[in-house]
Amino acid sequence: MSSATAAEEIDEAKERQHFRAVVTAFKYYKLCSLDRIQKSEKIISILPTNHQRRLEKYKTYLAKFKKCLDVNNSVVHLIIKDVDTMFENVDHTVTDTSGTNGTESFGCNYNNCEIASQKQHKMQHDVEKVQSVLKNIVRDWSDMGATEREQCYKPVLDEMEERFPLEEYSDRTQVRVLVPGAGLGRLAWEIAARGYTCQGNEFSLFMLFASNFILNRCNEINKYTVHPWLHQYVNNVTCEHQLLPARFPDVCPAGNRPNPNFSMTAGDFLKVYTEADEWSCVATCFFIDCAPNVIEFIERIYTILQPGGFWINLGPLLYHYSDMPTENSIEPPYDILLEIIRDIGFDILKEQTGVKTKYAQNPNSMMQHEYDSVFFVCRKPYCM
Numbered sequence: 001m002s003s004a005t006a007a008e009e010i011d012e013a014k015e016r017q018h019f020r021a022v023v024t025a026f027k028y029y030k031l032c033s034l035d036r037i038q039k040s041e042k043i044i045s046i047l048p049t050n051h052q053r054r055l056e057k058y059k060t061y062l063a064k065f066k067k068c069l070d071v072n073n074s075v076v077h078l079i080i081k082d083v084d085t086m087f088e089n090v091d092h093t094v095t096d097t098s099g100t101n102g103t104e105s106f107g108c109n110y111n112n113c114e115i116a117s118q119k120q121h122k123m124q125h126d127v128e129k130v131q132s133v134l135k136n137i138v139r140d141w142s143d144m145g146a147t148e149r150e151q152c153y154k155p156v157l158d159e160m161e162e163r164f165p166l167e168e169y170s171d172r173t174q175v176r177v178l179v180p181g182a183g184l185g186r187l188a189w190e191i192a193a194r195g196y197t198c199q200g201n202e203f204s205l206f207m208l209f210a211s212n213f214i215l216n217r218c219n220e221i222n223k224y225t226v227h228p229w230l231h232q233y234v235n236n237v238t239c240e241h242q243l244l245p246a247r248f249p250d251v252c253p254a255g256n257r258p259n260p261n262f263s264m265t266a267g268d269f270l271k272v273y274t275e276a277d278e279w280s281c282v283a284t285c286f287f288i289d290c291a292p293n294v295i296e297f298i299e300r301i302y303t304i305l306q307p308g309g310f311w312i313n314l315g316p317l318l319y320h321y322s323d324m325p326t327e328n329s330i331e332p333p334y335d336i337l338l339e340i341i342r343d344i345g346f347d348i349l350k351e352q353t354g355v356k357t358k359y360a361q362n363p364n365s366m367m368q369h370e371y372d373s374v375f376f377v378c379r380k381p382y383c384m
C-alpha cells in the first residue's frame, strides 16, 4: 500500500467516524435535552416545600416541555432517517470494535471517570449543535424567520437583480452563482428560484443532514412543527415563549423545485472550489468570518470568479475561530479587510456599514443579538 493510499484511508475512516458521531448526536438529542428538564425538576424537588409550592405553575410547564421535546425529536428523527444514502458512493458503515452494535455508547449519565466525562462533554456540545439546527430551520424555512431573511438575504437578492438585469441576461441559467457556507440553503434556493443557476456549499454535517431533509423531502407547506426556543432557559418573558411552535417549511422546496439548476455540495469551500474563472457571482452571507484566515477565502473567491464576475457579501466579522486556542486565527477589522480586498485585485463597487441583521434570534427573548453588519459588492476586473 502506498503512503498516499494509507493517508487517504485514514482520512476516510475519520470522515466515517465523524459522520457516525453526528448521527449519534441527533439520536441522543432527546435524552440529553431531557436531562436538562429533569435537572430543573430535581432542583425544585429539593427546595423547601413553600418554594416548591410557589413553583407549582412552573412545574406544570416543565411537563409541557417534555411534550414539545417529543415533537422536536420526531423532526430530528426524520432528518437522519435516510442520511446513510444521502451522499453518492459513500459508505458510512463503521467497523465495530466496541461491542455496541455500531452505535457508540453516549448515554448522558456517565460513570465518573475522565474519558467518560470528556465524551459526555463532546456529546453535549454536539447535541447543542442539533438544537441550533432547529433555530436555523426557523431562520431559513419558517414564517417566523421572515424578518431575518428580509434583513439578510433580500439585500443580496436585490443586488443580483441589479447586477444581472433581465434585459441583459434573459437566460438566467447562464448566470452561475455560488453560495459558500449555505447553511440550510434558503438563500441558494431563493437565487435558483429567480432563475439563476445556483450551487450552495456547506461543510457541516449537522446543516447538511437538515438541508437534505428540507430540500429533498419536504413537499407540503407547514407540514412540520418545531419548538425552536425550548432549550433557552433564560431571558424568557413567559413560559409560553419558551414553548412557542414554529411551522415549516413556509414554501415547498421539494414539491416545486425552482429549476433544475439548483444543487448543494458537501465539503470545505477551500477544498471543493479550486477551478479558476468558473462563477459569474459568489454570494456570501454570514460566511467570510468562518475562516481562521479570511484572506484565504477572499483570494479563493477572486480566483474562482470569472473576469467581470461579482462578489456580493453581507454579514458581521465575528471571526468564529478567534477564541479557539488550537487555531491560528487572524481577525482584521473591516477597514483593513477592505484594503486586502483591493490589494487582491477586486474593484469595490459598493460598501455599507451598520446594516442591522440578526442570526437565528428568538424574537421574544429579553436578550437580542443584533449585528451592524457590512454589505459590499466587488468585481473581479476583466484584465489586470
Ligand SMILES: C[S@@+](CC[C@H](N)C(=O)[O-])C[C@H]1O[C@@H](n2cnc3c(N)ncnc32)[C@H](O)[C@@H]1O
Binding pocket: 139, 152, 180, 181, 182, 183, 184, 201, 202, 203, 204, 207, 267, 268, 269, 270, 285, 286, 287, 290, 291
Ligand atoms: C454563520 S453560518 C451562515 C449560514 C447561512 N449563510 C445563513 O446566513 O444562514 C456559516 C455557515 O458556513 C459553514 N462553513 C463554515 N466554513 C465553511 C467552509 N470552509 N466550507 C463550507 N462551509 C463552511 C458553516 O458550517 C455554517 O453553516
